[in-house]
Amino acid sequence: MLRRGPRTPERRVEAGERRGGAPYRVLASTALGVVVLAGLGAVMGPQWDPVPLTDPLTVQTSSTAVGDAPPARTYDVETSIVEVQLDGATVQAQVSVPVGLDEPAPGVVFVHGAGTGRFEVAFVEQARALAASGVVAMVPDKRLDTYTTRHRDYVQMAADYRASVDVLRARDDVDADRVGIYAESEGGWIAPVMAAEDPDLGFVVLVSSPVVPPREQAAFAVDSYLRNTGVPHGVFRAIPRAVGMSLPGGGFEYADFDVTPYQRRMTQPVLVVYGTGDASMPTVQGAEQIIRDTAIGGNGDVTVRYYEGANHGIRVGGDVSAQFLADLSGWVRGLPGTAASQPRIAGAQPVQTYVATPVPEPWWLRDGDVVLGTVAAAAGLILLAPLLVGGARGAEAVTARLRRTGDVEPAAPDGPRPAPARFGPGVAVRLAALGAGVLLTVVALVVYLVSIARLALDYERNDWVVQGGWLGVRILGIAVVVAGVLLARRVHRLRVVHVPVARGVLRTAAGWAVVVGSGVLLVVLAYWGVFQLGI
Incomplete structure (x- = not known):
């Protein structure tokens, strides 16, 4: 064996x-x-666990046409470049002017959304459409030396854009009492500050305005995007844990900026515009809150328009909606008569499934x-x-x-050898x-x-x-x-x-x-x- x-x-x-x-x-x-x-x-x-929206806003008619708007006219357009002196910086701006005006025209200063925002590429179609209809349009370059991913001061940015408003008001071909602002996306946190601190502004156009604080809007947008993408339910847990925490490296104080106090001080006529294809914005909640905030301040001149299938930039198929451009120019030219024109809420029926609410803070991390x-x-x-x-x-x-x-000294020949380490x-x-x-x-x-x-x-x-x-x-x-x-x-x-x-x-x-x-x-x-x- x-x-x-x-x-x-x-x-x-x-x-x-x-x-x-x-x-x-x-x-x-x-x-x-x-x-x-x-x-x-x-x-x-x-x-x-987002809260479902149970009180949907209902449009009064599918037509977005603005009542009391004057007949459309068409002008040739000339452009020029001017410089705008800011506090500590200078930016250029492009001014689009209708040719052949009989009298000073209303004017619009454009307020950029997120990003770089140069006049060569920003608001090109909007500025030309307004100028061709008889409105002087001014698109300034966005100031970037004080604007970073980590730091954004919306109150200071409002002061910078007011400098462009002052330049436009000073022009001989512009009616200083009829100068207003057009703000898109992130600009929706800036324009109400401008309107609250400058009651002489003629009007405010808010396009794809977030309305709620940036952190809430970010969580809402992420939720909407993820649902559209079809991610598993378990992935949604990451939303409050990522959006609710302070981001590495500090900064981002603007994430909790609340525009509500400024909206309640807006006394100007307001045009609120959303596209029904914009998943990033609370399109129903935003309009309702603007109506509610301005009403608290005694302002009932709010017009709301929704455009079928339009995205965040009110674009359909890559182009800015022609109907939107026509409605925009008609509303601006028709002020003050169009400020309270009917219907007040019109266009495609918006759908918002969940409410944008404060984001829960992580408990530990x-x-x-x-x-x-x-x-x-x-x-x-x-x-x-x-x-x-x-x-x-x-x-x-x-x-x-x-x-x-x-x-x-080696180990003894007959002694134990060290175990391998x-x-x-x-x-x-x-x-x-x-x-x-x-x-x-x-x-x-x-x-x-x-x-x-x-x-x-x-x-x-x-x-x-x-x-x-x-x-x-x-x-x-x-x-x-x-x-x-x-x-x-x-x-x-x-x-x-x-x-x-x-x-x-x-x-x-x-x-x-x-x-x-x-x-x-x-x-x-x-x-x-x-x-x-x-x-």
Whole structure:
């Protein structure tokens, strides 16, 4: 009979795992780990549960024509460039003038939305249409030296645009008492400030105005875009956690700017315009709030128009709606007679499913710097581990070379040889799987979120990306939990048979670095919804 030699540590560990019913225990432990992470993710931050809009605004007629508008006339248009002196800067502006006016005409200063806003590309069709109908139109360049992603002062921006209003009022071909402003998108937070602080403004046109504070509008837009893209329900949890936290690096104080007090001081006639194809704005809520705010200030001269299928820039098929341009010029030229003309609310019937409301603040991870720092530190720990192991191997190689040259006294020939300084059997590969897996999952989550953001902004749907990508991220997350369970089981078995998990200070530190870093990133992934189970 052949006698078996002593079993190696590897064989003792493998035998112990086979006796322990490994597949069943791994499955049960993985399920438990996912449930724990799902629970952590649920309690660590707010959920997203938008309030349905139950009081829809109803249009009075489908026709957007403005009552009491004077007959349309057509003029040739001349343009010139003027300079506008601001406080600490100078910008250029293009003035479009109708040729052959018999008397000073009404004037309009355009207030830009988000972005760079140069007159060469901004409001080209609107300015020309107004000028061709008999209105002097002025499009200034947007001041950019005080305008960044992190810093925007809407009150100061209002003061800058008022300088353009003063320049337009001073022209001989403009009736100073009939100069108003046209504001689009982000400009809807600036124009009411101008109107409140300059009651002599003749009128205000608000196109695709957000009305609610920027943070609320951002959450509303993200929700609408994601619903249009068809993302899984679980992704929506990220909305309050991303939009509600302070962003890394500071700034963004303007995110909570409230335009309501300024709208309540607007005494001018107001034209409110939205496209029914604009998913980024609360098109019903916005009009209702403007009507309500101006009424509080005693102003009932608000006209609302909705254009079928028009997007954020009131464009249909890439071009600014011709009907909108005709209605706009008629309303401006007809003031003050068109200020209270009927119907007050007209056009295509708008649809707004949910209300734009204050965004819940995250309870724990509300500071973006902390979130980013935590992720960076945890990833750094995992990436440090190979360096520590490499350092350990280098030290071992130096020691071995010194022994060969006789600089270090070798062990006695009949004495015990030092154990090799390495990880226990199977530990290194499991550590590598855990660390690499969690880093890959974090990268996959970021790539997924960026991909669906692009789809949402382009109003596109792609089920392979939206559904398949989310499924892939969640499978990766579960695989990381499996790797953690396998590592924990291997460590436990090594201790049962009295085999060191890691020898040497550097390898021990490397192992802990991977475990701690991976644990932190798993919690972060749970926070962003990777492990949620409908909790």
